[in-house]
Amino acid sequence: MFMEIIAIVVSYLLGSISFSILFARWLRKIDIRDHGSGNAGATNTLRVLGKGPAICVFLLDIAKGSAGVLIGMWLGDGNAWIPVACGLAAIGGHNWPIYFRFKGGKGIATTVGALIIWAFLPTLIAGIVAILVIAVTRYVSLGSMILGVLLPILFYLFHLDSAYVWGAVVVAILAIVRHRKNIVKLANGTENKLGGSKKGEPHGA
Numbered sequence: 001m002f003m004e005i006i007a008i009v010v011s012y013l014l015g016s017i018s019f020s021i022l023f024a025r026w027l028r029k030i031d032i033r034d035h036g037s038g039n040a041g042a043t044n045t046l047r048v049l050g051k052g053p054a055i056c057v058f059l060l061d062i063a064k065g066s067a068g069v070l071i072g073m074w075l076g077d078g079n080a081w082i083p084v085a086c087g088l089a090a091i092g093g094h095n096w097p098i099y100f101r102f103k104g105g106k107g108i109a110t111t112v113g114a115l116i117i118w119a120f121l122p123t124l125i126a127g128i129v130a131i132l133v134i135a136v137t138r139y140v141s142l143g144s145m146i147l148g149v150l151l152p153i154l155f156y157l158f159h160l161d162s163a164y165v166w167g168a169v170v171v172a173i174l175a176i177v178r179h180r181k182n183i184v185k186l187a188n189g190t191e192n193k194l195g196g197s198k199k200g201e202p203h204g205a
Helices: 001-014 019-028 040-047 049-074 081-095 108-118 119-137 141-159 162-178 180-188
Strands: none
Touching: 001 049, 001 081, 001 108, 019 040, 019 049, 019 162, 040 049, 049 081, 049 108, 081 162, 108 119, 108 141, 119 141, 141 162, 141 180, 162 180
16 A cells, blocks of 8 residues: 555656746746746647747656556556556646645646556547647637546446546546636637637636
8 A cells, every 4th residue: 555655646746847837947037827827838838938848848748647657557556546546646746736836737738648548549539539629619728628528438438447437537527627717718708719819818738
């Protein structure tokens, strides 16, 4: 049990490494949470720092989600709930990072990183649908929420272990909660579009 707890804690600490905040400090000497949307994620990095840093942040955020799950698989002794808990811990670390006053991003890239290890094919399908929604509507928030909601449905349809299905349910809830302001903006028609002019807080991961 001790090693399982260690795995979860390490995953949270790994998830708490906010590459968006670090890149902004290194490149511009700013706190990205004081610029753009105030969100420490890849979409706001794109707006504030540009494409190169945003791609790096996106890939690194994916990597830390995957790493957390792999740590859980390594130390979990075959218990499916441990890599699930480690993935959720990494996502929680991204959203509420201990190193940065518990103010982080919305966790979508880190979620993708965790879930491609949990179950690659259903995660890929949900990801493709989300990308298509973003491409058509240019609303990153909408695509992110659709991704989150599709995951538990697909996990169930693929007859995955209940640990992964319930983990995906938690992911869906987190996606909706973290985008609750965006839901209001979408309903009001004031949500920012990818590449559009700033109307308020943007919408990304």
